[in-house]
Amino acid sequence: MTDNFQLQMNEYLPLRDVVFQTLRQAILRGELAPGERLMEIHLAQRLGVSRTPVREAIRKLELEGLVLMIPRKGAVVAEITISDLEDVLEVRMTLEELAVKYACKRITREQLEEIRQLSEDFKNTLYGNDVGACAQADMNFHEAIYETTGNGRLVQILNNLREQMYRYRMEYLKDRQSHSVLVKDHEELLHALEQRDEKLAMQVTSRHVERQKEHIIGVLNAKEQ
Numbered sequence: 001m002t003d004n005f006q007l008q009m010n011e012y013l014p015l016r017d018v019v020f021q022t023l024r025q026a027i028l029r030g031e032l033a034p035g036e037r038l039m040e041i042h043l044a045q046r047l048g049v050s051r052t053p054v055r056e057a058i059r060k061l062e063l064e065g066l067v068l069m070i071p072r073k074g075a076v077v078a079e080i081t082i083s084d085l086e087d088v089l090e091v092r093m094t095l096e097e098l099a100v101k102y103a104c105k106r107i108t109r110e111q112l113e114e115i116r117q118l119s120e121d122f123k124n125t126l127y128g129n130d131v132g133a134c135a136q137a138d139m140n141f142h143e144a145i146y147e148t149t150g151n152g153r154l155v156q157i158l159n160n161l162r163e164q165m166y167r168y169r170m171e172y173l174k175d176r177q178s179h180s181v182l183v184k185d186h187e188e189l190l191h192a193l194e195q196r197d198e199k200l201a202m203q204v205t206s207r208h209v210e211r212q213k214e215h216i217i218g219v220l221n222a223k224e225q
Contacts, residue, residue, distance in 0.1 A: 005031045007047045019049060020057035027066050027077055028166040029132070038067060038075040080167055082217055088168070092161050093209040096142075099158060100189065100201040102149035107193055111148045115193065118144050119186045126179045134173045135166065141186060145193070168216050178215060185211070 005026040010018055023043070026032045038058055040051045047054070058075045061067040068078050122137040139162055146155045172178055185208040192201035 005029075007049070015049060016053040016056045019047060019053040020060050022047065023054075023057050023061060024064070024066065024163075027061070028163055030167060030170055032077050034077050034079040034167075036077045037073065038077065080171070080220060082220055085168055085213065085216055085220070088161060088164050089209055089213045092158075092165065093206055095154065095158055095161065096205045096209065097202045099146050099149050099151075099154060100193070100205050101198045102151060102154075103145050103193055104196045104198045104201050106150055107148040107196075111144070112190075112194060115141065115144045115148075116190060119183075119190055122186065123183055126176075126183070131170060131173050134179075135169050138169065138173070138182065145189075168212070171216050171219050172212050175215070175219070181211060 005022065008018060008022045008025065010021075013021070023032070023038075032038070040054050040058070043054045044051045058067055062069060062075070065084070066078050067075050069075055118137070118141040122134070122141055125134045125137045143155075143159065143162070146158050149155065173182075185204060188204045189201060189208070192204055
């Protein structure tokens with residue numbers, strides 16, 4: 001078990017919710033690896049809490065499909081599966097196509113400049129070896145586009161999917177050969193937004209998601225062999 005994560009305190013949330021959010025993020029970010037056992041005593045000691053909120057958090061994580069209860073072994077972090085990936089990406093593609101369609105109608109010049117800068121920020125992260133920084137910069141780029149829709153409910157749903165995608169996104173970004181493709185996709189999407197070309201923006205988005213799906217499925221299949 002990694003010791004890289006700490007309790008993410010929030011004075012507005014009950015302790016059980018803070019523990020849940022902390023463990024959830026640790027799983028999504030790979031700090032708790034697929035197949036890893038979640039031992040209540042160890043986690044409680046690591047987070048400085050009693051076993052009760054840890055037990056409650058594990059139950060909620062099981063409901064989300066992030067944790068599995070295995071007989072005679074207990075709670076373990078769920079493996080990343082192709083089926084889960086396809087489910088998430090089917091929803092993501094539809095919602096992101098809707099988001100870029102709205103963005104073409106509503107984006108401002110100031111927002112375009114911000115997105116252009118975020119695209120540059122992403123490219124700059126590719127020169128280093130911090131995959132987490134690359135993933136965050138990629139998310140920042142897409143989130144800025146979501147915000148231009150002016151649709152709070154759509155933004156909320158997409159952000160929730162973004163968290164579920166984090167584990168898959170990290171697998172994609174670990175392969176440096178994917179970086180040039182991502183840069184090209186960002187540039188083409190930015191161009192479509194600048195031209196307010198809804199059809200092109202939706203095509204670029206669809207292709208972007210499909211490429212990620214094919215790549216990650218290839219990685220998962222290779223790990224199983």
